[in-house]
Amino acid sequence: MENNLNISLIIMAAGTSSRFCSQMSPNHRIKKQWLRLGHTPLWEKVANDLAKLYDFKQIILAISKEDFAYAKKIYDYKFVCGGKTRQESVQNALEYIQTPLVLISDAARWNLDENVFKNLLNALNEDTDCVVPYLEVPDTATYEGRYIERNSLKLIQTPQLCRTQKLKDALTKGNFTDESSAIWTNGGKIAYIKGSSKLAKLTYENDLNALKELPNPSKEIFCGSGFDVHAFEMNKKMILGGIEIESDFGFKAHSDGDVLLHALTDAILGAIGGGDIGDWFPDTDETHKNADSKLLLKQIYDFAISIGFEIINADITIYAQIPKISPYKSKIRQSVAEILYTDKSRINIKATTTEKLGFIGRKEGIGVSASVNMKFINWKEKIWTF
Structure with a gap:
C-alpha cells in the first residue's frame, strides 16, 4: 500500500x-x-x-x-x-x-x-x-x-x-x-x-x-403552512382547487392563478423544508406562464414522495366575499385528494368571508390559507412484503 x-x-x-x-x-x-x-x-x-x-x-x-x-x-x-x-x-x-x-x-x-x-x-x-x-x-x-x-x-x-x-x-x-x-x-x-x-x-x-435490520423511519410529524392571495381579473376563467368556478372573473396571475393550490403547495414545501413556490416556479420564468397549478402541485408532491415524505392531512381555509364557495367545497375536496393520491377524508375545506373588511371584503380578490401534516413513508410497512 x-x-x-x-x-x-x-x-x-x-x-x-x-x-x-x-x-x-x-x-x-x-x-x-x-x-x-x-x-x-x-x-x-x-x-x-x-x-x-x-x-x-x-x-x-x-x-x-x-x-x-x-x-x-x-x-x-x-x-x-x-x-x-x-x-x-x-x-x-x-x-x-x-x-x-x-x-x-x-x-x-x-x-x-x-x-x-x-x-x-x-x-x-x-x-x-x-x-x-x-x-x-x-x-x-x-x-x-x-x-x-x-x-x-x-x-x-x-x-x-x-x-x-x-x-x-x-x-x-x-x-x-x-x-x-x-x-x-x-x-x-x-x-x-x-x-x-x-x-x-x-x-x-x-x-x-x-x-430489515436497519432502523425504521422516524415517526415525527412535520407541519407546514401556506398563504396566498390573488386579485380578480375580468373575463378570465376562475380555477380554484383544480376545478372551474362559475364566475365572470378569474385571478390575475402569471399562472392560472389557482390561489388554493398555490397555498397548499407552499404548505407542503414548508413541511419538508423545501423553500417556497416562488423558488420552484418564479413568475419571471415564461415557461410557467398560464401554467396549470394542478401540475405544479403534483410536481411538488411527487418530489416530496421521492425524498421520503407523505401527507397525513390538509386543512384549507378560503377567504372570499365573492363568489360563493359553499356549492363547490365537495368538488374541491375531491380534486385536492386526487392530486395528493389520498382519500378525501384527509382533506378539509373551509370557507368564510371577511365581513366586508379589507380587499377581500371589497370584492377585489380571494385569500387562502393551508396547513398540512406530513410524515416519513414507512417503507417497511407499506413497501416491503414481510
Missing part, C-alpha cells in the same frame, strides 16, 4: 430509481437513496459510514438535478448535479476533485465491508490505475448460445479506487458503465480484489428484504 494516500470520495446518488419504483403505487415512489433510517436518508448513512473508515480530503455527493437545491439547503455535504447517465454524473463530480486518487461508490451499495475497503488500499501500487472488488460467478454461464468458462467471469462491484487523472482522461473517450471499464479500455492497469456479498446493490423493491 502507498503511504499517506491522498484520496477523495465520490458517492453516486443521482439515479431516478426507476426499476426500484416500477411496481410501487404513486404515493410511495420513494427513491432508494432517500429511504429514511430514523431521520437519515440512505445516501447519508453511506457517506457517514465511509467517512468513518478513512480521512478523505473531499467528500462529494452526485445528486439529481431535481434533488440538488433541496439537499444543498438541508445537508452539510458538498453536492454536485448529476447528469443523464452515471458516467456524466461521475464526470461532473470529478471536476471538483483535487486529489490524485478518488474512491467512487454507490449509495445503493448501502452495506459496507471494511475488509474490502482495506484490501482496496493494500492492492494499490505504483503500476495500478484502478482497484476493483469483484464476485465470482458460481453457476454455469452461457453467452449468445455458447458456454463460457465461468472462472474467467467477474461481477464488478463498487467502491472502486482510481487514479483521478487517468479516470478523467478515460471517461472522455467513450461511453462506459463503470470506472474500471473506462480505465481498462484506455490502456490502464486494473487490480482485482475479492468483493463481498455485503456489497450487493439495492436495485429492485424486493431487495428491501436485506434492509
Whole structure:
C-alpha cells in the first residue's frame, strides 16, 4: 500500500430509481437513496459510514438535478448535479476533485465491508490505475448460445479506487458503465480484489428484504403552512382547487392563478423544508406562464414522495366575499385528494368571508390559507412484503 494516500470520495446518488419504483403505487415512489433510517436518508448513512473508515480530503455527493437545491439547503455535504447517465454524473463530480486518487461508490451499495475497503488500499501500487472488488460467478454461464468458462467471469462491484487523472482522461473517450471499464479500455492497469456479498446493490423493491435490520423511519410529524392571495381579473376563467368556478372573473396571475393550490403547495414545501413556490416556479420564468397549478402541485408532491415524505392531512381555509364557495367545497375536496393520491377524508375545506373588511371584503380578490401534516413513508410497512 502507498503511504499517506491522498484520496477523495465520490458517492453516486443521482439515479431516478426507476426499476426500484416500477411496481410501487404513486404515493410511495420513494427513491432508494432517500429511504429514511430514523431521520437519515440512505445516501447519508453511506457517506457517514465511509467517512468513518478513512480521512478523505473531499467528500462529494452526485445528486439529481431535481434533488440538488433541496439537499444543498438541508445537508452539510458538498453536492454536485448529476447528469443523464452515471458516467456524466461521475464526470461532473470529478471536476471538483483535487486529489490524485478518488474512491467512487454507490449509495445503493448501502452495506459496507471494511475488509474490502482495506484490501482496496493494500492492492494499490505504483503500476495500478484502478482497484476493483469483484464476485465470482458460481453457476454455469452461457453467452449468445455458447458456454463460457465461468472462472474467467467477474461481477464488478463498487467502491472502486482510481487514479483521478487517468479516470478523467478515460471517461472522455467513450461511453462506459463503470470506472474500471473506462480505465481498462484506455490502456490502464486494473487490480482485482475479492468483493463481498455485503456489497450487493439495492436495485429492485424486493431487495428491501436485506434492509430489515436497519432502523425504521422516524415517526415525527412535520407541519407546514401556506398563504396566498390573488386579485380578480375580468373575463378570465376562475380555477380554484383544480376545478372551474362559475364566475365572470378569474385571478390575475402569471399562472392560472389557482390561489388554493398555490397555498397548499407552499404548505407542503414548508413541511419538508423545501423553500417556497416562488423558488420552484418564479413568475419571471415564461415557461410557467398560464401554467396549470394542478401540475405544479403534483410536481411538488411527487418530489416530496421521492425524498421520503407523505401527507397525513390538509386543512384549507378560503377567504372570499365573492363568489360563493359553499356549492363547490365537495368538488374541491375531491380534486385536492386526487392530486395528493389520498382519500378525501384527509382533506378539509373551509370557507368564510371577511365581513366586508379589507380587499377581500371589497370584492377585489380571494385569500387562502393551508396547513398540512406530513410524515416519513414507512417503507417497511407499506413497501416491503414481510
